[in-house]
Every structure is written in C-alpha cells, then in structure tokens.
Amino acid sequence: MTHVGEEVSLVGWVQNSNDLGGMNFVNVRDRYGLTQLAFNMESNPDLCEQSRKLGREFVIQAKGKVAERSSKNKKNPTGEVEIIVSELTILKEAKLPPFTIEDETDGGDELRMQYRFLDLRRNPLKNNLILRHKMGLETRKFLSDQEFLEIETPYLIKSTPEGARDFVVPSRMNPGEFYALPQSPQTFKQLLMVSGYDRYFQIVKCFRDEDLRADRQPEFTQIDCEMAFVEQEDIIMTFEGLIKHLFKSLKGKEFAEQFPRMDYAECMERYGSDKPDIRFDMQFKNLNTLAQNKGFSIFDSAEVVLGIVAPGAATYSRKQLDALTDWVRRPQIGAQGLVYVKCNEDGSFKSSVDKFYSQEDLKAWADFAGANAGDLILVLSGGLDKTRKQMNELRLHMGTELGLRDPKVFKPLWVMDFPLLEFDEESGRYHAMHHPFTSPKKEDFELLNTEPGKVRANAYDLAINGVEVGGGSIRIHDSAIQSRMFDLLGFTKEEAQAQFGFLMNAFEYGAPPHGGLAFGFDRLCSLFGGQESIRDFIAFPKNNSGRDVMIDAPSPIDITQLTELSLNVDVKES
Secondary structure (H helix, E strand, C coil): CCCCCCEEEEEEEEEEEEECCCEEEEEEEECCEEEEEEEECCCCHHHHHHHCCCCCCCEEEEEEEEEECCCCCCCCCCCCEEEEEEEEEEEECCCCCCCCCCCCCCCCHHHHHHCHHHHCCCHHHHHHHHHHHHHHHHHHHHHHHCCCEECCCCCCECCCCCCCECCEEECCCCCCCEEECCCCCHHHHHHHHHCCCCEEEEEEEEECECCCCCCCCCEEEEEEEEEECCCHHHHHHHHHHHHHHHHHHHHCCCCCCCCCEEEHHHHHHHHCCCCCCCCCCCCCEECHHHHCCCCCHHHHCCCEEEEEEECCHHHCCHHHHHHHHHHHHCCCCCCCCCEEEEECCCCCEEECCCCCCCHHHHHHHHHHHCCCCCCEEEEEEECHHHHHHHHHHHHHHHHHHCCCCCCCCCCEEEEECCECEEEECCCCEEEECCCCCECECHHHCCHHHHCHHHCEECEEEEEECCEEEEEEEEECCCHHHHHHHHHHCCCCHHHHHHHHHHHHHHHCCCCCCEEEEEEEHHHHHHHHCCCCCCHHHCCCCCCCCCCECCCCECCCCCHHHHHHCCCCCCCCCC
16 A cells, blocks of 8 residues: 555566456466556557457556555455556567466466476465575574584595495596486585584585385485584484574474484384384273283284374274274285274173173273273284384374374474394394494493494484474594494495495594484475475475476487487387
C-alpha cells in the first residue's frame, strides 16, 4: 500500500488472466511473487485487446500506476494493490508449458525433471532453494564466528578402493591414468590439520557412483569440517551449536538442553536402527522368556521374539491387520508373518496365536511391554539382526499410520560408540564401518590385536527424526595404529603405501590429534523443509538412473575425444 500512486515498471512471466469483458486482469509472476495488472476497455481499448492475446509464460514488461484493489487478496503479499497499465511490451512469446506452473501441478516427476527450468518457476521449489541459500549463509556465518576457515580442496584426486565406487576421469596428459572425483575431502582435510589449519570447513560437492534411491544423488553436498587439538566432546558441542543455530535462525526453534546421546548397541537393542526416530516411543521388547517354550514352533526356534506396542491401535480391523501382515511380508521387509495381540478395553486379549497362549500368558506380555487397554502389540521373530531390521521398518510404518511422526517436531539424537569394523562373510575380511581413518576408542586399542570385532570406534552420528544428518570421528594420527588398521582391512604394506602413502608420510612430520564431522547439506535442507526427498532442494538433480533427463546426460562422446584420451569403448548395440 505504500507504493499507491507511484509510476512503476514490472517485468515477469504471465501466470494467468481473468477476462471480465470490460476489464481484463493479468497476473504476472517474478521471483518475488504475483502482481495483478489491470486493463480497462473503456479507458484504453487497444491496450486491453493487446492484453487478451497474452498466453501463459509470455515474458512481458508493463508500465503503469500502482492503485489500491477494490477486491483484495489477503493470501498474496501484493494482493492489496494492482497496476493500472499504461504501456505493455511483449518481450518474448512462449509455448504452452507441458504442465501447469502452479504450486500444485499436474506434471509427473519425470516430466518435471525433463523441463526442470519450468519446474523451478513454481513457488515450492523456489522456496526450497531460498531455504538452501539461507542455510549455506547461516552455516558460513556460524563457523566463521567460531574461527573456522573455509578452504577449497581438489575435485580431481586419486582413486581409493574403500567406500562406494568412484567416478573416474581419464587424463589426456597422462594416457592410461585416471583421476577420481572425491567421495569426500577426507584425506585433504586431515592434511590441512597436519599443515596447521586447526579449524577448517567447506560446503563441498561430493560424488559417489552408487545405486540411487529417492533420497540419494550421485553428486551431493556436505558441510565438511575438521578440528585439531580436540577430543570428541569438543567436536560434538561445536557442531551441536551449529545445528542449534540453524534451527533458531531458520525455523525459530530453540533447544535449551543438550541433545540426548545413546550408544550404538543400545540403539540397536531398543530401535533396531543406528538412526532411530525418537519422536515417538514404541521401543522393542524382547519377549523370548515369555513367548518361547509354549509349543509355538515359530517362536521356539527363533533367535529372538520382538514386540512393539502401537498405542490406541486395538481398533484395527481384521482387514487392516491382514494388510499389515502383507506389508511385512513384502520382499523389501522379508518377514515370514506377523503376530498381533489386541488389548481390549474390558481387560481381555485377542490374539492371532490364541491357540498357544492363554489369557494369562498374553496379560504377561502386555504387562512386560507396557501395553494398556486399547493398545495393539505387534510381534516378529527370527534371527537377531534380520528381525531388528524388520521391526524397525514396522515401527516406522506404524508411527506414520498413527500420526506420530509430526514433521513439525524435531528430535535430535547423538549416536555414539559404533563398532570400528564389520566382518563381511562374502569377502572373508573386515571392512571399516565408517572409513579407514577412524580412531578406535583408547580403551579398546589392545583389542585390535586380539578381538578386532569388539573394538569400538571413536565415532558419532547425529540423527534427527530418523534421518542421519551427519557423522564423524576422531581420526587416527599415529602411523603405527593406522598401519594396523590397514592390515585388518586386508591391505598389504605395498597397497597401503600406494593408496595412502601421502597421508602416512605426512603423519611422520608431526600430526596433531584431530577429528571432524560432515553434515549432509541436502538432507538438512529437506529436513528443515519438511520433506523426505532431497531432490527438490537441488536445482538440477538426477533421476534414479543417475541421468539428467533435461540435458540428456550422460551421453556418448565423439570418437576424436576418445582418441585424445587413449580410450577404446565397446558400444553395445541396443
């Protein structure tokens, strides 16, 4: 309203129009919102007729006077005013877009990705990118105030065998040799600690050539950080401070208390996940003592019988319970079946295993699990690790069905003391659970030589609402321990030197104790934006096949380029 009476010039895209005969109203969209243009048949018939020829997404320039609207739109920030147009210029006509450029569009995912430049005109995506910009700005502000230096590291590096597959880049100047794109700046940030830059960060692009899901991309962004002369507690408190700052500045939410912490082993026992969603309870209850040796062979032969209590779900019908059973039997979950116990309001129990368990037995289950009248107990059984994974999926599914996973509620959790190593039966050797540079807990050093599978890592992850948003560790800075780690991972001395000799050599020149952490920047954006997929917080993402369908990449390259790179490519005929 402060601009009423002013002469202005506005440029943008035509959103839509509303022809009322004597008047024509055109909504023009730019990055800042929608503005209504008014054309009057009586005062300027030629201009009004010209406005009627405007199509959706035409790029126009309109000049005129700002006036108060007689019919105001309170939902639009500019909905109290309009521009009485005196001059109209069509800067560029446009084809009819393949889907509507509206908040709620009729375009499918693949179509919108093909025309991503149009999809980005929609408010939801625009707001997502604004959130991403603000998150980057606030991250840099906080870390700079904490005396961190933002230092860039190379994108063309050496390929290493650990972790996901590398994207590789052939070198024209060194025929037959290849660079790799970094999965993270891990070794470089450690080298920066050796170089004396004790507080480093970088909002950096990383690359992994792995099979994709909706929440993964082949190229993604990390808030990558490292600190020297610190212990685990220093790192946790520093970056808990960053997350609190982001919540306060971007969401207006303050956390007065420290984030809760839980050991990895306890997380797996209570939730079957190393990134549990603690917005709701539904913790696992081990029913072995109560459920086994009662003649029900499925439970009797199981390594573990686990139950969860779904609050207020005793009202589930037989059809709903059958649907739950079908859900856990899906190949993605892999359970053989599902046992349920309804805790009826009259104190009785109705179960799918009534044949084997008395009312007294089922009451003992309910008492042990903390189930009340009106609750539903759901039970799975089998091998320990497999059943925990299945029950974790069922727990999250029930949390969603019962409305317990409110996207406006945020529950962070530090997960601590991960296993350092995990044994792979197929390859017959240990693999690093995080990466080869993670330090063991000091009190577990001796176990490296006797029981390496029991060694705990000096590592920590931050989970929020069941999403791992970041993780890190104290690093190995002692060459002897790093050498032992490579031995456990199956590297020969020659292989370790060839792959990581530059880092091992650097440690010989005075490596400080150091550690760090990396946050998934895209994941933080999607979490703050209340969405599950990271795609809509990336300007130009890839699809599940790793393709950019907008620019049609990857694509074949010219034979001349292949020759220059000393490459021969076998092209399979389709």
